[in-house]
Amino acid sequence: MPLPTQDRSARRLVLSLLLAGPFLFGLWAVLLGQDGNWDLRNYHWYNAYAFLTGRWGMDVAPAQVASFYNPTLDLPFFLAAQVLPARLVEFLLGSIQGANLVLLYGLAWTIQGTQTPERRRALVALAVAVCGMVGGGQVGLLGTTFYDNVISLFVLGGLLVAIGGDGVAWNGPNGPAFRRVALAGLLVGGGVGLKQPTIVFAVGTCAAFLLAGGTAWRRLFLAFFFGLGVLAGMALFSGHWMWFLWSHFQNPLFPYFNNVFHSPWGTPDPYRDDKFIPKGPVAAALFPLAWALDPKLVGEIIFRDYRVLTAYVVLLLTGAVVLAGWLRARLAGGAGVIDIGGPARARRYLLLAGALSYLVWLKLFAIYRYLIPLEMLAPVLILAAVALWPASARVRGGVTAVLLLLLAATGQSGTWARVPWGDRPWDAKVSEVQAPPLPRPDHTVMLMTGYAPTSFLIPGFPAQIPFLRLQSYFIHPDQGDILLNRRMRQRIDQGIADGDDFYLLVAHWETWTIDQILPRYGLTGAGEPCQPVTSTLDEPMLLCRIIPLQPAAGRDMNPVN
Structure with missing residues (x-):
């Protein structure tokens, strides 16, 4: 965990907050009430039960299309719920989801660079991490079995590995660089294996290496080894299930893409849910603003969060500022300056990974829950983007602080069918x-x-x-x-x-x-x-x-x- 090394008081403060933070989110999850969401009742509970009891040859699609989802991610929750009270299970799940705080802190710390004083660097990283954790989507999912804020641990962890190690991916020898990005890909691929919609982040984080700087061959090999890691992670966490689906239903993704595999067990259709995808380029370009005004455009519940919208606007503005600066420098006979100090390629990589992942999400799903890792990452992207502005450190810091405060103050979580806790706090089970x-x-x-x-x-x-x-x-x-x-x-x-x-x-x-x-x-x-x-x-x-x-x-x- 990156921490201040010179300022002991700052080190103790940040370490204490990072250690306590996940458990505070666990308590928050309990206070929100027991999870009773539609997906839990439809398949998260049943799929784990069916996997552990071997019911696949007995039942036929009791959980509708989700009967065929990989049950691996559901097993820890189901097993814990067999022996622990519901409140304790909720606390543990919320604490695991709260661990995203640590990863966000690490990302925000890393992109600031060593030129920033340690105390300020740590406090800024902590503020950015907290802002990423109190978004309307993430809070609404605390303690729930949707797991989008569990999968985010794999995505954010992969990003932190990729940009860590003092930028070895771009500046170090080939061997250490390729091993690091392969490990990063393994983490992201593990998320894809556990939950398929995470593929949007696998594509975005892999393709970002092709544009993040360095020689053409270096960029190509970074993307290649990252991609190998993604495939390995997918095989590790979903290879067994894909083989099961192939051997039983002649489609490793059954029922999805059955228009390609033509399994006789289903109709020759893709079975995709594309009703949220915006129609036309204008609607796509304005989509973050549209769902900020009407959240039902990206899901089933009412919530409010402007993190992705703000990152979207800031990235567009930053692109225009950087391009204008580059053109002025070229016209003046210079090479053009596109960064103001710090780990430029790590920042650039994060911004590209976030932007490309968003575009893939927009094309494939446009369902907000699948974008939760980006909601969490948005304050980090804002910090990285504002750092590219040709302004003083005080101005950039002030702009970032105002944006973070506004985002933290305006978020409002939705409700995913919470149910009241039972009258027996210490022995009531999740599902009776x-x-x-x-x-x-x-x-x-x-x-x-x-x-x-x-x-x-x-x-x-x-x-x-x-x-x-x-x-x-x-x-x-x-x-x-x-x-x-x-x-x-x-x-x-x-x-x-x-x-x-x-x-x-x-x-x-x-x-x-x-x-x-x-x-x-x-x-x-x-x-x-x-x-x-x-x-x-x-x-x-x-x-x-x-x-x-x-x-x-x-x-x-x-x-x-």
Whole structure:
């Protein structure tokens, strides 16, 4: 951890704040309330449970499209929640997310350079780090299982490794430089392996080496070895899952890009969520301003944060200032000055990495949660960009301080379905499910329909019961004879032939599926009152008994069409 070496009082102060900071964010996460977000209820809880219990051959897409996401990132939370109280799990997760503070401090310290007095350097780095940690997006995600502010540890850690070591990536011998950037790539690639949307930062941080300075061959090799590290990190954290998807579904990214892989288990579609991507160059250019005015353009909740917008404007202004200075110098017969002291290439690299990552994000997703590492990094980018201005250190410092204060004061976090803490603070678990007893669990088939996230309830039922999601935003009987539909059809037909019991797990606002979806599989409601299934994470769901429309011998056994 970079700290003052000459000023002992400053060293003790900064060290104390950096050590305590992550735990303060852990306490903040607890104060915000228990995480009950949609994704936790839809797949984060179920995927870890299914992976640990081997349910993949039993259930069919109970968590909708997310049933096929890599469960590795969900395992620590799920395992901790089996033995620890919910508040303690929330505190630990928030503390891990709070560790981003240390990495942001390290980045801000590094780009200031040794010409800055140590005390001022440390305090500026600390202020920048705190500003990066109190953004509207990051605070809203504290203690939640979206993990965008956990993946940020890999992205920010990779950036810190890349620019650290006194600029060895650009100034040192080839061997140490290439090893350093490969390690940086390994960290970023690990983030991609754990959560695929992190690919925007892998592309941006890799491509930035091609433009950050040095000879053409040096830049090419830096990007090459960084890219090798990214591939290694991806293989380390997701290679096992990609092999699983390939061996079972003939698509290592299933169901995504199935228009390329043509797995018979799904439709030949890309399955991408592109509804947030701005249409046209003008909309793309003004997008940071647009979502500052209407945050629903980049997500599902209301929040307020101007960090990315401010960095966007500052970088555009800095580009214009640098270009004007370069042109004046060229016209005057000079070479042009594009930096005011300090580690110029490290600054340039960070600015390029941030800008390129943003552009890739804009093209692929435009979903704000996936940009959380950049929200955190934005104050660092502002510090690096203002350092390029041809002004006195006092002016640059004043501008940076005003911007940081405004950003810290104007952020407002959104709410991702927090639920109140239970009455039992020291033994209440994250997810407690109360399901009605079933008379024949060994001869029961559980059906699911609708769009509500209900897979988190599955661990509350006997482990031998299979769960089949007949319809969701991912799958529908109208999709015909894809293998997922065929497998469910076969299991239902076999259950009817064997005299199994059928039940439907459904939200009360989606009981319309009993009449509109179940008949497509030869089933209907039993005409009995449904029973509640209660939990600590959501309002009660319904458990409804289902019966065949007609005896098995007279049924049409053709696949769904």
